[in-house]
Amino acid sequence: xxxxxxxxxxxxxxxxxxxxxxxxxxxxxHWDGVRNYMARxxxxxxxxxxxxxxxxxxxxxxxIAGTAVVAREAYPDHTSWxxxxxxxxxxxxxxxxxxxxxxxxFESKFDDVVPLEALRRQRALKKMITLRQGNRLSxxxxxxxxxxxILAMAKR
DNA sequence: GCCAACGTTGGC
DNA sequence: GCCAACGTTGGC
Numbered sequence: 001x002x003x004x005x006x007x008x009x010x011x012x013x014x015x016x017x018x019x020x021x022x023x024x025x026x027x028x029x030h031w032d033g034v035r036n037y038m039a040r041x042x043x044x045x046x047x048x049x050x051x052x053x054x055x056x057x058x059x060x061x062x063x064i065a066g067t068a069v070v071a072r073e074a075y076p077d078h079t080s081w082x083x084x085x086x087x088x089x090x091x092x093x094x095x096x097x098x099x100x101x102x103x104x105x106f107e108s109k110f111d112d113v114v115p116l117e118a119l120r121r122q123r124a125l126k127k128m129i130t131l132r133q134g135n136r137l138s139x140x141x142x143x144x145x146x147x148x149x150i151l152a153m154a155k156r
Numbered sequence: 157g158c159c160a161a162c163g164t165t166g167g168c
Numbered sequence: 169g170c171c172a173a174c175g176t177t178g179g180c
Contacts, residue, residue: 012178036163058178116179134161136177158180165174 008142009046010053010064010130011104020054020065020109028071028105032079033087035099039139044074046102053142053150055130056113063115064150072103111155124149 011031013019023029034040050070056062076097079087092098119125129140142150 014178038163062179136162138177160177160179162177163175165172167172168170 007045007047007050008052008144008147009042009050009070010055010140010142011068012055012057012130012138014058015056015065016059019056020106023054023066023068023104023106024109026106028103030072030077030101030103032077032101034077034101034138035087035089036137039137040100042137042139042141043102044100045141046070046073048073051107051147052104053147061113061115063113063117063119064110064154065113066109067107067151068104069107070102071105074100074102077101108156114150114153118153119150122149122153 015021018029031043034043048070052068052070053064054066054068056065076094077087077092077099079085080089080092080097080099081094082088087099089098116131119128120131125131125146128142128146129135129137
């Protein structure tokens with residue numbers, strides 16, 4: 001079956017917890033701890049080979065730090081049934097998992113983080129989901145046009 | 157550290 | 169099924 005058209009995404013993480021440098025070191029990592037239904041549903045749409053912007057939240061400089069590639073499509077997030085994990089959720093079981101994660105592989109780190117404020121100034125990104133007021137979703141789709149516009153802003 | 161904006165929970 | 173209260177996210 002022919003591959004669906006490539007999709008693009010943005011995933012947020014606090015760099016002090018897990019940042020682009022951590023991903024570069026590990027090469028591939030599972031993206032655990034997503035506990036929001038909309039974000040989960042987006043992850044479940046991800047296909048191997050989809051491209052991902054790695055966004056650093058909460059700490060300066062806030063913005064897009066690099067890119068990653070989806071390496072493994074959605075599978076159960078085991079932290080949801082680990083009682084010791086802060087992501088434990090007793091509604092999720094091995095038989096009926098509630099939460100899912102994907103694996104992503106490091107692709108690139110930008111020379112400088114493309115800052116949020118620069119993203120906001122870009123006309124081409126006016127409609128970008130993650131820039132909408134009050135948006136807190138940690139996983140959002142990105143259009144091809146947005147993907148290209150941001151890559152053009154990044155020094156690599 | 158503050159707080160606006162949001163998603164979720166739970167009482168009714 | 170409504171909606172107030174609560175907890176969390178994340179920019180500042």
